[in-house]
Amino acid sequence: MKISPIGGCQETLCIKVPKVYDWVTRQADIFRTFNRQTGLDELDFECTNGFTPEADPCLILNGGNGNSTLGINCDNLNVECIITDAFGNPVDPEADNGIICKEITDPRNRESFEFTLNGETVTLQKVKVLKKGFFRIQVSNGNGVVCISAPQSFATVEKFYLCAPRGTTLQCHITDFQCEAVLCCRDDGTFEQVDVSINMCQNIQMEAIVKLEITADFCQPRQEIPFECPPLQVPPQCPEVFPGS
Template identity: 55%
Template sequence: MDFKSISGGQETLCIKVNKVYDWVTRQADVPLIAFTGTDSLLDIGFDCPSGVTPTPGGAGDPCAFLGGNLTVECFPTDEEGNPIDPLAPGAILCQEIPQPEGRASGQFQLPDGSTVTLQKVKVLKKGFIVVRVSNAAGLSCTSDPIPWAVSEKFFLCAPPGTFLQCEITDFECDANIICRQVGITPGVFEFQQLDISINLCQNVQMEAMVKLEITADFCQPRPDMPFVCPPLAFPPQCPTVFPGPGPTPTGM
């Protein structure tokens, strides 16, 4: 929008805003989530199609239900297993981990040789994902919501009074399942392992509410765009036929 300043309206103002003390971006890699052996199927909680008799892997064995040639996908959800947008504010928990003695300070050398005092900030990120395993016939098994978490350590300009502001800017989840053939019977498979890797990108800022004195102009809104009704459009006519005299009959 093109806001215009009010002529002669400049004055000293006191405004209340969030000041950014430090700001970094970083990729976070969640430690690999691995489930091994049929005993771990209870922790995954796969819900598979009913009416199919599973093989020795158990009632929640996707390899037994679906066969050995499977596709796997995983996606972020809430605690109830409902899909979410991981980039939406608050969709993924990201908060500072309080330290009993407060944020420890340390001296760090900058590339130009000078030193700066920074504080150690511990950050926790956590959420849930669901894994869906499918076969070529369109049948699928869906897991319970699986929790994940990762904690990180940052050295930031974070003096007392500042608070953490965290934003997730990218989220990627990959899963891989391993099925093994049972005995020599073709087409009979059993769950062996499920591996899940999660990577995300983040903006981490330390902020504090401050009051600033600035000299500025007042502004006024731009002129509104006038609404003009479009001209009426009529279909093309055939003036030689109508409303004219029309063609002269022949052969009559």
């Protein structure tokens, strides 16, 4: 339904809006490996059966007793990678501040470089962007015993060449986030290693607040669709039994 503007005519308006100076997308990949006793100490697992600290999820969840002949096994336990804050509380990695994403270059003094694009010389600025967060590794065997690690940090710094003149600020949004972990146990049923793979898509924008003059119509709310309460539904009478004759 078309809505007529208040006053019935257009006006010249001055509005304040964020202007996008540049916008790119890129996938970031982060890998971490925790090996043998050093990695096990770093992960610092706690298990629901009370085997803490320095709990070994391979021994506890596989029931290893030093006589196993399974060899290196990475398939028989359920392993999850959970994104958390620094205190180990789960967070949504795609929510604001779920993953820290910020510029670490001085926005007042970004270095400029010249590039040739489509036969023309353009000047772009180098912007360094930090992504960092935390994760925990949770391992279970389907029998009600769960081992979960202490929070572990991850971080990566990337360079972007963007139209980022002085006065613009970085806007970073994380999308399509995945964290996967694989646990491998040794042939004696003890911990071998955990491999963690983190993949995220990032929208990187350079923005600045600007004031624009536009010609536009004022708008007003639409007419609300009327709502009427339906009549009360009275259950049918039972004339055969009530009221009695």
